[in-house]
Amino acid sequence: MPDALYEKHQDTLKKARKTIASREYWSPYPESPRAYGEEAPKNGEETFESRIGKRFALDQAADDWSAGGETSAYGRELGVTYPVTTVAALLDNSQAAADPWGKAPVKHRSGVCMEILDRLGQNSFEMAHAVMQTTGQSFLMAFQAGGPHALDRGLEAVAYAHEAAVSLPKHMQWEKPQGKRDPIVLNKTWRLRPAGIAVTIGVSTFPTWNGYPGIFASLATGNPVIIKPHPATIMPLALFVETARGVLSDAGYDPNVVQLAVDTPAHPIAKDLVMDPRVKLVDYTGGSAFGDWLEANATHAEVFTEKAGVNSVILDSAEDLKGVFRNLSVSMTMYGGQMCTTPQNVYVPRSGMRVAGEEVSYDDVVAGFTGAIAGLLSDDDRASDILGAIKDAASVDRMAVAAASGEVLLESREIKNSLFPDAVVHTPVVVAADATDKETYMREMFGPVIYVIATDSTKQSLELATESASRQGAITWLVYSTDTTVQDAAEDAAVEAGVSIAFNLTGGLFVNQSAAFSDFHVTGANPAGNASLTDPAFIAKRFRVIGVRKPA
């Protein structure tokens, strides 16, 4: 069967391998819900609803059932419990499953990974509901980011892993001339050796989009993976584990190649898991404190982190200021600022902006910006669709801290979600800061908090954004400037700061969005994370090469 799986999916894999080189647009998993047929939405919703209040059965050794610390950002009672496997059993089962998986031909493993992606792709509606309810994303974002876009990211990792694994010749004859004597001739082969047990530590907001790259990179390079979801957002990764174990079993592998590790906030198990010397790979997405701890302490393993950062918008000049604000009002409010790519800080020169040849004062810029946000979110239903719901109560607390830290330019408004009355929904608070108030704005205020920072000049804006990225990390910069000198300076600053940069987005593409096969997510070059999704470094140390030499 593994051969058949590879054959079934080889065209998709070939296209993926081609696209990671060309960086062209491509998405094999349709992002439009309409592409899935008439029955799919209803079926997906029903399957999701059938899991509510029940045990989430996995054929995994377990002593108990636990709901972890799972919450619905929309205020629903989920009541789903998951099998609880001890850390020792997880590691032993993983080790026991490792050898046949590690020795399987690359094509077999890639075939299994592709089949997992394919089956997940058939259940993107169920996944969408699971992601939506747990994370607080709107349905459309949950569908796209939790389903097809996450699958794109998983496939991208499989493509990189496959590419890396097949880059060596399988067998070759090595011939070294010896002058007049006979040459030395050796038959050489190279065997791939997986690194060891991999642990993925999931995030509460984008569990599949951020989780799949590391999971599939480890799987495709032959490592068994233990998946420890964020205790507050378990179901999306449990769905993944269910599907993956099914495909593994069908293909004749031990399903313990993929296991679920559920814990609670009161009794976290991540440290116990990763500090076992058998664990050689750790993928983490989440807050900086634990990410920093992993980088400093799990030195027996290769640690890949995506942590927190403070993203910046730099306003210098524009042709179409309305377009600027239209774009910013969406990118800075969608999902209530709970994306790691959401801009938090908007730097504006006190002298204002040059717009289509005219000077626009600082006050007018600020008024235009806050007006665009207020306008976009004026209707509660539309605001609900854009904002989703707040996952973590700490984000609400941060809004109050922000509001107390400076002049409030736009107050936060609480929104009633007509379908989910218990959902916590807030429009962002927009607060003014001066360039000198570094302690105020040069920190991550995850959630619906926006700072507008008055600076001496665009030059200072860039310096502050660079300092902020170097200190606190950053994933995205968005610069509005019609001046190519400023653009070049901004690009150089972004390189120094290690931040991806976009310019002059006014249309339907938002800086938050990172497209698989083309955009690298996080650079690995500042405190926002040490890994990049997905580059060769994300793959390279997940396996090793063992040389075999025999005289010909």
Next chain:
Amino acid sequence: MPDALYEKHQDTLKKARKTIASREYWSPYPESPRAYGEEAPKNGEETFESRIGKRFALDQAADDWSAGGETSAYGRELGVTYPVTTVAALLDNSQAAADPWGKAPVKHRSGVCMEILDRLGQNSFEMAHAVMQTTGQSFLMAFQAGGPHALDRGLEAVAYAHEAAVSLPKHMQWEKPQGKRDPIVLNKTWRLRPAGIAVTIGVSTFPTWNGYPGIFASLATGNPVIIKPHPATIMPLALFVETARGVLSDAGYDPNVVQLAVDTPAHPIAKDLVMDPRVKLVDYTGGSAFGDWLEANATHAEVFTEKAGVNSVILDSAEDLKGVFRNLSVSMTMYGGQMCTTPQNVYVPRSGMRVAGEEVSYDDVVAGFTGAIAGLLSDDDRASDILGAIKDAASVDRMAVAAASGEVLLESREIKNSLFPDAVVHTPVVVAADATDKETYMREMFGPVIYVIATDSTKQSLELATESASRQGAITWLVYSTDTTVQDAAEDAAVEAGVSIAFNLTGGLFVNQSAAFSDFHVTGANPAGNASLTDPAFIAKRFRVIGVRKPA
């Protein structure tokens, strides 16, 4: 000029990039001293001699001159002093030199690297004398391993780095369909961002062969490099620094892209250097204690280590036992066992070996082995050529420890080197151990120490070698067996142990030898080191990619 350098060397670079994929034999730098013309040997020796007792002038900011702790293994008085630059100045100068080098086009950097290799290649005789005198290698080994083979390894790293750096499209237009609306079109570029300051910590035995890969990998990916040689072996890397700074200056770059950092055993500076947060890359070759410390403590940097290990020979069966011993007697004695690839332990079943259909008893195997070593080294001049000289007095002490730890099968003999009467030269001591004496033989006894270990079976031999590799690390295994079942089991064990394996070497190739472009040196998969020379993982994190997006 940088363009001209790339053009000058582009054919060599192209061939190198092709060869790291094909893994064929290739060496652009001739390993035969005869290939360098009649004048080269004399010129090289004269240039080397002209440095003795003098200041080694480098145009590098310096407050003082120091001989470090440099010693000649051949007992000569070298008396060479090197400029001493403070750690703070080294780091500041490195940082100041970083930006133009990091922003240079990949081709320019590759051209500079290739020119450095080329100029070094013209001075391989001088390098040979410097390596020979400092490390204790024989002249031919010093010439080959210190010169052309080290240059091969450097070029290999440049090829991998160039390949990695040019793998992205420079500019591309990304077009995402939007149904009936206009597509979203972006112009995308990607900028490479070097990791930061690189520090190479050199080893006393093969300073160039082990040093060049990390140095050239860092340079070619745009990082400035500070080179801190082992205090006892400075001159070979000082010669590199001199050449590199010359090429950098000629090409219009700040020569501080490459700097020499000299210290003494009494006042080591490696920790101060690497713990500076500006240091992002550390390449280390040397003992396990400091390598382990670096891996656990320099967590702000990417650390690449080549540490110590215990290499094994497993005797099972053979067609030509004389050929086995002929090969082993050379590989286990050359350079007095001071290669990190030298086998230390020979596992022999108590039941003996099957040789060409006949049983050969354990005692006869041992007698044949020790006899071959004694015979090879019976003539003092030939023995001197093979053994070289002992670099570190601790190796002599270990011989005594080994001799006291079990039955001595072959006593060590002190050899007089007729050219260098103060050279310390010893034939190896061969000591018997039982499989159960793990504390005795499952430790690295660097230098002229060989253990012959009596086991219950080849199966047990493989188990013990695997345990040894997992505990102490190992770089090479050499298995003699005519039985394909045993060969397959050995190969699987090598994969588990993370050790490169060779079979049935009886001719002119020795297990110690690792050919650039084809063999990976160290797997990174056991305690002998976390890096492999040279695989994509050795390159991947030395730079990062910054994405730039602009609407089309």
